[in-house]
Amino acid sequence: MATVGTRDLxxxxxxxxxxxxETGEAVEVTTxxxxTGVAxxxxxxxxxxxxxxxxxxxxxPMSADATRRRREDLADVEQAPHIGVGGLCRVAPEGTAVTGAR
Structure with missing residues (x-):
């Protein structure tokens, strides 16, 4: 078990x-x-x-119909204009700008 001092913590x-x-390992706190009995x-x-x-x-496995619908849905998403960063994207109507927080 890894250890960390209270000061470092x-x-x-x-x-x-x-x-x-990241390691999935418990970290024991020491003084x-x-x-200290804390982990x-x-x-x-x-x-x-x-x-x-x-x-x-x-x-x-997905049925052929479900596979076709999935591909169509993904194609629609790829064609939509996205504005934002990472997982915080919003779709904006064409020709408009999106500003501010979500």
Whole structure:
């Protein structure tokens, strides 16, 4: 288990939390090198690289009609003008500008 001192936790809390989330490993908090009995434990397990065969077997293929509808929906989205950054995109009517927060 990784350890972090209370001083480091106070000065760089985001770095400690991100480290715990990235590694999926609990981080024990210490004071002057001694355990405090407190640990930061990620609530979400790390993403798995591989999908188990039994999980794959439960996936049912999409019907041809569903596949066609999905492709049409994606084509409509790709053609729409998007304004924004990352996951905060908004679709604007053509010829208009979008300003301000969502």
């Amino acid at each position: 106070k000065q760089e809390p985001l770095a400690v939390v991100c480290s715990a989330l 002057h090198g001694h355990p 930061l434990v990620p609530a979400v397990a790390r993403p798995q690289r591989w999908v188990r065969g039994e999980d794959m077997a439960r996936i049912t």
